Amino acid sequence: MDILFDYTVLRIIWWILLGVIFWIFALTDGFDLGVASLMPFVTKKDEERRVLLNTVGPVWEGNQAWLILAAGAIFAAWPLLYGALFTGFYLPLFFVLASLILRPVGFKYRSKLENTKWRGMWDMCLFLGGVIPSLCFGLVLGALVSGAYFEFDDNLRLIAYNNLPSLFHPLALASGVVWLLLFVTHGALYLCVKTEGSLKKKIQDFIPLRLWASIVMYFVFLCVWRVTIPLRDVIMSTDMPSNPLAKSVLAVEPAKDFLSWLPLSAGTLISLVCFMGLTVLIHKIYLKHAFWAWVVSCVRMAMVIASVGLGNYPILLTSLTNVNHSLTLWDASSSRLTLIIMLISAIIFVPLMIWLASWVYDVLKGPVSKQDIQKKSHELY
Secondary structure (H helix, E strand, O other), X not given: OOOOXXXXXXXXXXXXXXXXXXXXXXXXXXXXXXXXXXXXXHOOOHHHHHHHHHHHOOOHHHXXXXXXXHHHHHHHHOHXXXXXXXXXXXXXXHHHHHHHHHHHHHHHHHHHOOOHHHHXXXXXXXXXXXXXXXXXXXXXXXXXXXXXXXXXXXXXXXXXXXXXXXXXXXXXXXXXXHHHHHHHHHHHHHHHHHOOHHHHHHHHHHHHHHHHHHHHHHHHHHHHHHHHXXXXXXEOOOOOOXXXXXXXXXXXOOOOOHHHHXXXXXXXXXXXXXXXHHHHHHHHHOOOOHHHHHHHHHHHHHHHHHHHHHHHOOEEEOEOOOHHHOEEOOOOOOOHHHHHHHHHHHHHHHXXXXXXXXXHHHHOOOOOOHHHHHHOOOOOO
């Protein structure tokens, strides 16, 4: 028990938990964002669009709770990271919130009037509510690696600068496209489980090109990472109080220290091979075993999140203004007592949330058909 509550161990646990929470958000909210993003491309008739909406209608609000939990976990466990992210990336996060607000309104009001223009307007709102969060999630995840413009003064007050250039860094852009493709294919695989007939066939035909595109974009993402981002060597103690000013960060270019760069390059190759293998497996089985293809898609997203976390370790967010002020596992966390209280709360409530979500999915299992929409036209979305 003493080892569990050691400050260094607590920081590692919360670093892992943060990745796990984001992964659960990606595998749950990811598929309903993906469904909204692909809806204009696989449906032409209103009835088909209503089928798609009602595959995620009962669960999308619960899925979104994981995003709130992730933001809360950052706030409580990594307050300095929370401050740098929500100040430096205010604009993309505003767009995320604005687009997410469109979703409940779109779900609620779309089918209130049997008017083509009315429903088309809300379809566009739902589409934007799927695409914008997916892109911004990837942009911010890429910016965690490429870095942001911020620093601290002598009193540890955060000074944040304009971070729009960070969002247009090639790495962030590649990450945004990768996550959009991941969510779209994840949503399409979910629909293969939840639909039937000709609509399911159209969705199956939609998947292969996006799978191969995701491999290409992930390869581009890894190449840009290795070419543009230097290896950073952090010199500090792992059990010291959180103070970003009490460390040194050295940037090592690959040409100057090839031996230090070699393990990272090997890790990049392993990540690419695993991603390609999982993608090929999805392509092999999705026609006959859609559910297991969806499970493999969940594993694929976990692998991407783990690759980003391990590849950037121990840095959480690099400062492009003053690299020595970058935020790491060892100097951006809350106090030891706060991490202990948070860990106990997570041990109690996260399994409860997972159990409740699993129960809901079990109750709602089975496909949604056009006949269901016709029978309950005034009750369903």
